[in-house]
Amino acid sequence: MEKKVAVVNGGAGGIGRAVVRRLGEAGYALFILDKNEQAGGETLEELRQQGYQADYHVVELTNAAEIKTLFAAIQREAGRIDLLVNLAGGTLHKHPVQEFPLAEWIEVLNVNLKATFLCCQAVCKLMRERKAGVIINTSSNFGITGGAGRTAYAASKAAVIAFTKSLALEMAPHGVRVNAIAPGLTATARVMGGYDKAEWQRRARQIPMGRAAHPSDIAEGVAFLASDDAGYTTGQTLHVNGGMIFN
Amino acid sequence: MKMGRLENRVAIVTGAGQGIGRAIALGMAREGASIFIADINAANAATVKQEITAQGGRAGALCSDISEEQSVRAMVDVALKEFQRIDILVNNAGMFPTSPVEEMQEEEWDRVIGTNLVGTFLCSKAVVPHLLAQRSGRIISLTSGRAFQGAKNGAHYAASKAGIIGFSKSLALELAPHGITVNVLCPGITDTSQPRGHQTEEQIYSQGQRIPLGRIGQPEDLVGPTIFLASDAARFITGQTILANGGGIMW
Numbered sequence: 001m002e003k004k005v006a007v008v009n010g011g012a013g014g015i016g017r018a019v020v021r022r023l024g025e026a027g028y029a030l031f032i033l034d035k036n037e038q039a040g041g042e043t044l045e046e047l048r049q050q051g052y053q054a055d056y057h058v059v060e061l062t063n064a065a066e067i068k069t070l071f072a073a074i075q076r077e078a079g080r081i082d083l084l085v086n087l088a089g090g091t092l093h094k095h096p097v098q099e100f101p102l103a104e105w106i107e108v109l110n111v112n113l114k115a116t117f118l119c120c121q122a123v124c125k126l127m128r129e130r131k132a133g134v135i136i137n138t139s140s141n142f143g144i145t146g147g148a149g150r151t152a153y154a155a156s157k158a159a160v161i162a163f164t165k166s167l168a169l170e171m172a173p174h175g176v177r178v179n180a181i182a183p184g185l186t187a188t189a190r191v192m193g194g195y196d197k198a199e200w201q202r203r204a205r206q207i208p209m210g211r212a213a214h215p216s217d218i219a220e221g222v223a224f225l226a227s228d229d230a231g232y233t234t235g236q237t238l239h240v241n242g243g244m245i246f247n
Numbered sequence: 248m249k250m251g252r253l254e255n256r257v258a259i260v261t262g263a264g265q266g267i268g269r270a271i272a273l274g275m276a277r278e279g280a281s282i283f284i285a286d287i288n289a290a291n292a293a294t295v296k297q298e299i300t301a302q303g304g305r306a307g308a309l310c311s312d313i314s315e316e317q318s319v320r321a322m323v324d325v326a327l328k329e330f331q332r333i334d335i336l337v338n339n340a341g342m343f344p345t346s347p348v349e350e351m352q353e354e355e356w357d358r359v360i361g362t363n364l365v366g367t368f369l370c371s372k373a374v375v376p377h378l379l380a381q382r383s384g385r386i387i388s389l390t391s392g393r394a395f396q397g398a399k400n401g402a403h404y405a406a407s408k409a410g411i412i413g414f415s416k417s418l419a420l421e422l423a424p425h426g427i428t429v430n431v432l433c434p435g436i437t438d439t440s441q442p443r444g445h446q447t448e449e450q451i452y453s454q455g456q457r458i459p460l461g462r463i464g465q466p467e468d469l470v471g472p473t474i475f476l477a478s479d480a481a482r483f484i485t486g487q488t489i490l491a492n493g494g495g496i497m498w
Contacts, residue, residue, distance in 0.1 A: 097372050097375055098379070100368075102365075102369070105368060109410075113360075114360075117356060117403075121351070124349050142413070142417075143413050144416075145416060146414075146417030148417060148420040149417075151421070155364060155368070159407065160406075161409055162405040162408065163406040165405065166398050166402035166406070169399045170402070
């Protein structure tokens, strides 16, 4: 394949769709992984209508064997993987800690943290051999600030940052960059659905820039980290949050 | 005799059988706290219990696996039975095996996250109802410089230790309305058995040269900050990470 190849895990979600659109525009051939088949199909259709080269695979991101097989298949088909963007995840469960069932706590960790580890692991050998590649993981403002009821989500998102720094150290000698993006409050259907309208507007107004992030704001950050403009940047976390938190 | 800063308090210290945990247990006992030593190594736990008793303190000990919810429940039950209350939890127990991510076995990943991060969650979860009931309490969890800088061949360890910080900030927000504080303590490289698994003696001590205070940490360096965070003096401090590392990382 002549084109650069990007694998975007969670590529059909609220932020994911903006990211794949932006990466299509940047000239990448796209492999979208998402567990939501309907959203995956819609995203694929939209990208193809725009004339972008795109493919979609449904995947259960906590199944290590499935991930391994899928990435091997993509590698065979595309011959290269230049960019991995790990966007899949979410808060999933919110409970006070004393009521948080262990199984749900671990599920949050698996979706946000372990899946990131497994997908990175699946591409790092290939990227190391090609002496090129970029990995972008997703953290969150909650990984820095914590959130009441979000002990699991905050732990997983803080952990993604340290995981990213560690992998950056391991991959730096091989020409592979690994960074994280940390969106703040972002206007996706899923996030907005968690608030009534007045509460959403109040929260958005509290942000220094006076609005929540649009998914395209996050996509621009991803595109920057993926590009050669960020060629000397590794192990960093890019906060795209309108000044909501500083780190 | 001078009153200790932790008089009439009961503290559970996980991983108190050796290293930093042992030093914290001995130090808090000197300030008047009753110490419940939870360690996966029963013999080490018993030895530290004896050391505390020998210096005139009160201590209990139990062989505990913090990665197992049942074992954690037993730890809290036995501590309550022995001392009738729990005021302080020090989440110190942890492990640090090494592998590059590319070769890391899923089982090893699960074991490190399961002990360092999930274990901290489980111990905290188990004591929270008791702290809530008495509307006071302290949770202090140990992180690592690796949480900030990453660990080559220790991605799981770094992830788990950063996870502890995110977890602690969240728990601090949950418990703040109830007068309970949750903080994190961050040592630098410390003169314990932990770094000896993967570094020579010379490598360990030579790192003191690049630490502003000119030496690597001793377990005793963590005692003062722990007592401070556990005491009334720190009643308005929550959700913070206190670095006691000779200036090795300034964050």
